[in-house]
């Protein structure tokens with residue numbers, strides 16, 4: 349017999365936990381089903397521990413910038429032990445989710461441990477865990493918030509070697525002597541730069557012709573220059589032909605015949621939703637898709653919603669939380685806008701940070717917009733010049749020239765992610781570029797680079813093609 353409840357949430361990462369907690373708070377009877385840890389990837393193996401690592405790596409880099417700027421530091425001696433200890437004790441409670449589980453039950457939600465699967469419209473079965481065999485019928489419906497998992501490329505031999513994913517990279521007890529990194533995107537670059545700062549010899553292999561290929565080419569070029577200066581070996585436009593594990597070493601063969609070796613191999617080649625096993629076919633949906641298709645209110649089918657990485661709108665905690673809010677409103681029957689991704693912000697927390705919002709120049713041109721861009725460099729700004737060591741960065745603006753509004757922007761540099769915020773407002777609210785150009789920008793902030801980029805944009809207005 350299926351137990352009657354109001355809502356079942358399958359997967360309690362940032363998106364699912366938020367939906368379950370808010371709906372329980374609102375007085376609904378809510379069951380949250382979780383196969384691993386309540387809280388999901390972000391707090392235990394993603395955002396939080398990786399940003400603790402980055403904080404530590406950045407401290408080392410700043411200390412190394414002292415000579416010539418503020419005296420001498422003697423020698424900075426990196427030690428991974430306090431980083432690993434912070435991640436174990438402060439971030440993850442040694443990968444124990446009791447605090448998060450109590451947070452949900454404290455709001456009146458019920459936690460069922462196990463793997464959830466749809467068995468029909470508004471029906472869920474749980475397998476494994478302490479909830480094994482439970483059956484639920486959800487009066488209002490089911491929310492799928494099952495996240496994503498690493499996408500492992502079909503490189504010959506890869507499946508047979510003990511490669512690292514993000515989970516191993518954030519839970520390592522010591523920094524490896526050398527690390528091969530497959531993938532020059534967000535995870536690969538954040539992790540690679542940290543470990544390099546702790547003395548690990550890094551080689552990054554990226555299939556596309558530049559780093560962070562989803563972002564502006566100027567951002568990729570900037571990171572390549574900085575990381576190269578810091579001693580990381582970069583192989584862009586390189587395809588892996590095979591992997592083997594010999595003794596304790598990984599050997600990564602590239603298509604051009606080069607063989608790279610390392611003590612560890614991190615595979616960071618993207619993440620994707622795993623729809624198989626969720627029982628989507630029982631509600632007439634395709635379990636073979638790349639992501640769960642949802643409408644503007646996060647609805648995938650009558651009585652079925654999806655939030656977070658599973659929807660494929662951008663694998664970010666802030667997207668999961670945003671989509672959770674949209675779904676919560678839909679389930680509670682509250683008014684509010686549909687999901688809107690025009691000003692989707694993202695930050696790659698390398699040093700320099702790469703902040704970005706909305707469309708890149710390429711994406712804007714692909715959409716058929718008449719595009720004009722403006723660029724400024726952080727070292728040429730007053731604050732960048734004062735900052736000196738570690739001042740690499742740029743601001744790039746992408747304007748829809750016909751409408752006179754920004755549709756995208758990139759802010760790379762010290763605190764690049766924070767500098768992006770004002771531009772996110774401009775993209776979201778469609779603030780006219782003319783209005784932005786006549787604002788007062790505080791002196792000498794990093795965000796004054798936006799004023800310089802706006803001036804560059806204006807200067808290009810008189811050019812023949814406006815580009």
Ligand SMILES: Cc1cc2nc3c(=O)[nH]c(=O)nc-3n(C[C@H](O)[C@H](O)[C@H](O)COP(=O)(O)OP(=O)(O)OC[C@H]3O[C@@H](n4cnc5c(N)ncnc54)[C@H](O)[C@@H]3O)c2cc1C
Pocket residue numbers: 358359360361362363364381382383384385386387388389390393394395396398399462463464465493494495496514535626655656657658662663664665666667668697
């Ligand atoms: C190394 C790394 C760094 C990151 N850094 C950032 C960052 O700085 N900023 C940022 O915004 N994002 C970052 N992300 C991305 C972020 O972690 C994810 O976007 C976010 O966790 C997605 O939340 P979610 O709720 O969709 O899913 P997840 O966090 O993936 O959680 C899904 C949950 O569902 C559970 N589950 C899956 N299937 C079932 C099932 N059938 N039954 C029951 N439970 C199930 C899983 O066990 C998991 O707990 C990072 C990711 C990684 C890997």
Ligand SMILES: NC(=O)c1ccc[n+]([C@@H]2O[C@H](COP(=O)([O-])OP(=O)(O)OC[C@H]3O[C@@H](n4cnc5c(N)ncnc54)[C@H](O)[C@@H]3O)[C@@H](O)[C@H]2O)c1
Pocket residue numbers: 501530531532533534535536538553554555556559560561562586587588616617618619662663664694695696697
């Ligand atoms: N700061 C953040 O917000 C943050 C940090 C880490 C992860 N994340 C999220 O997690 C997602 C996954 O991160 P990721 O770095 O794994 O993915 P990614 O999509 O950011 O980067 C993957 C990279 O691997 C490359 N690649 C793919 N196949 C390859 C192959 N066979 N050989 C060599 N290179 C290959 C791709 O061209 C791409 O550059 C991100 O897209 C992001 O949404 C966010």
